[in-house]
Amino acid sequence: MSLNPQALPTNPLQTVRELTPWFAETAVERDAKGGTPKAERDALRDSGLLALVIPRQHGGLGASWYDTFEVVREVARVDSSLAHVFGFHHLMLATVRLFSSPEQWQPWFEQTARNHWFWGNALNPLDTRTVLRKFEGWYEFSGKKSFCSGASDSQMLIASAIDESAGGKLLIAAIPSGRTGISLHDDWDNIGQRQTDSGSATFERVRVEHAEMLLNPGPLSTPFASLRPLIAQLHFANLFLGIAEGAFDEARQYTLKESRPWFRSNASSSQEDPYILKHYGEFWVGLESVRLLIERAAHRLDDAWRKEHDLGAEERAQLALAVGTAKVAATRHGLDICNRLFEVTGARATHASLRFDRYWRNLRTQTLHDPVDYRIQELGDWALNAKRPTPSFYS
Structure with a gap:
């Protein structure tokens, strides 16, 4: 199509x-x-x-x-x-x-x-196996990189490497995905997010021109440049919400069309069972709360984006708190819905052909890449000590 x-x-x-x-x-x-x-x-x-x-x-x-x-x-x-x-x-x-x-x-x-x-991703700040060498007017990337989501079938890559001569400084470049020396490996075989091509890449003496290096203003160099991780985190929050909404919609249709009330229920149909209604009410409250938090964070992001280099550190910090709050809520409510959907659909909903488990598998896989406990700790440090989040590639 x-x-x-x-x-x-x-x-x-x-x-x-x-x-x-x-x-x-x-x-x-x-x-x-x-x-x-x-x-x-x-x-x-x-x-x-x-x-x-x-x-x-x-x-x-x-x-x-x-x-x-x-x-x-x-x-x-x-x-x-x-x-x-x-x-x-x-x-x-x-x-x-x-x-x-x-x-x-x-x-x-x-x-x-x-x-x-x-555009695909080969920027993984925690994976420092790719290093660069400097030459007159150009650079050379060599090493491996993991979690390269979307790199396959891309035309351009955002890739990072460590400059060991500068104390391990992270440098980033935008380069064609098909450049000589780049190998994208088909080695992603996880329980969830199975078509993200988030496997590994190898860089073998890849030439990177000076004009392809992202040096000015460079990574996280200003409050505006520091919006990048917040865009990433809000993307994930929306991804988690979308998964939860999909799980909710599919569970709802199954409950209405296929589910039967438990034999001890006084209800004539599943949609009248008080316990099933309780679950759906809780699902709805969770989804609505996440939607509102995400909408608030997205509007704040648009305000910050429009200010560009006039964006201040305090405004950036308040946006980080809004994004972090939305992501925690999306993680918790999403996992809850994707797990409990079977409580409103019943035993027949576990049939392998339906693959209702994919919602939980996809969400569980992705949420582990940024532990929610550390996000909550960051929010707690603000709530108790009024300490602003420190800009990093994850906050």
Whole structure:
């Protein structure tokens, strides 16, 4: 399935809602298979949605982060792996916008919009196995990198390396995915998020030009540049909410159409059973609270994004607290719903062909990459000691 690749969508939400039923048709089968969702990624290319956050003057849609995450969440309801790499694509674009000069990011944006480039990730600050060497006017990356989500079938990569000559300083570059020396390995075989291609990459003496290095202003160098990790965290919060909403919708349909009341219940149908109604009421409260927290954080992010270099440290800190709160809530309520959906669907809902377990597997897999306990500790330090979060690649 593809849309007209010559025209950008005038209503991104309507466009993605035309695609998601088609994504849903094969989501269960593809979850079992793993690998790269090539046809689905191509559909996103043809739809024009890869240009969502690119400003109109550079050929894109000029969407806000609020609207962009709403589109990502629509995908996550039916296919969280595809939503993961789709959201990461926009995160990579934000990375070049925040860390590089206009002379760099503007041409990259224009080429992305014109050529439907998909951006992948090879930036893992905790994986320091890739190192760089400096030469006159260029650099060389060598080593391995793990958790390279969306790198397969991408045109551009955001890659990081350690400068050992500068005390282990992290440096970041934007480079073509097909450059000589880059090997993307098909070795992602986890219980969840099975089509994110989050396996490893090897860099063998990869030449990186000086103009491809994101040095000015560089990573996390200003309050504005420090928005990058908050965009990442809010992306995950929306991903988690989308998964939970998908689980809720599928459980609801099953309860209405297939479930039977327990033999000791006085209810004539499952939808009248008081315990099932209790569960659904609790699910609803959880989803609504997460939605409101995410909306608040997204609006604050858009305000901060518009201020650019006028953004102050205090405003950035308040945004970090809003994003962290939303992510904790999305994690807790999401895992609760994805686990307890079987309590409102019954034993028959565990049939392997339904794969209702994929919601929990996908959410559980992704939430482990940023332990929620440390996020709560950060929020607690603010609540008790009024200590602002310190900008890092995870906060």
